[in-house]
Amino acid sequence: MNKKVFLNKLSKGLKPIIPSEKKKYINDYEEIINDMVEGGLSEEEAVEKQGDISKIVENILKDTDKELLAKKDIFSTVVFIVAVNYSQVSGHNL
Amino acid sequence: MDIQLRKGLLELCVLAVLRKEASYGYQIIKDISQYIDISESTLYPILRRLEAEYKVESYNTEYNNRIRKYYAITEIGRSTLDEFKEDKKQLLSVLDFISGGERYE
Numbered sequence: 767m768n769k770k771v772f773l774n775k776l777s778k779g780l781k782p783i784i785p786s787e788k789k790k791y792i793n794d795y796e797e798i799i800n801d802m803v804e805g806g807l808s809e810e811e812a813v814e815k816q817g818d819i820s821k822i823v824e825n826i827l828k829d830t831d832k833e834l835l836a837k838k839d840i841f842s843t844v845v846f847i848v849a850v851n852y853s854q855v856s857g858h859n860l
Numbered sequence: 861m862d863i864q865l866r867k868g869l870l871e872l873c874v875l876a877v878l879r880k881e882a883s884y885g886y887q888i889i890k891d892i893s894q895y896i897d898i899s900e901s902t903l904y905p906i907l908r909r910l911e912a913e914y915k916v917e918s919y920n921t922e923y924n925n926r927i928r929k930y931y932a933i934t935e936i937g938r939s940t941l942d943e944f945k946e947d948k949k950q951l952l953s954v955l956d957f958i959s960g961g962e963r964y965e
Contacts (some may be wrong), residue, residue: 802886
């Protein structure tokens, strides 16, 4: 997976978060992938090092205060996490 | 390690790293990893929370034609570390007690 695809999937997974907060995370991951590539890794390797997207999303969402969630609906948040996970497993693009 | 314990320690680790000098995501992870496992998906929510608590502030700088975000400790962040230093003695006794140290009969 290249950086652009990874960041797109991450962005979709983070939809429950308000846009300004979400943007910070996307920038964080872009920056760290850039830093790893600068450190000698290929873009694909750097992306792979970030691990499972659904796990990243899960970690971020569970640590995000409720006020920063765009969707108050927990159910659709869960659906998102599952959908991102499914698309990764089956190779489909969301 | 227990999740809650790890979380608390990681926040203090981030503050400790930043007390030495301002730093950025990739470097912070490298520095902390020498002591405890930390991944990007753990670090960034911690940085967000520290920022929300005004213990850390961030600013953008240009580096190699791209933006790099630096994090710096604030006075509030420094006092958090100082408070922890005061608690350290008690913490060590408690850890000793928990692990069944001989000091406790």
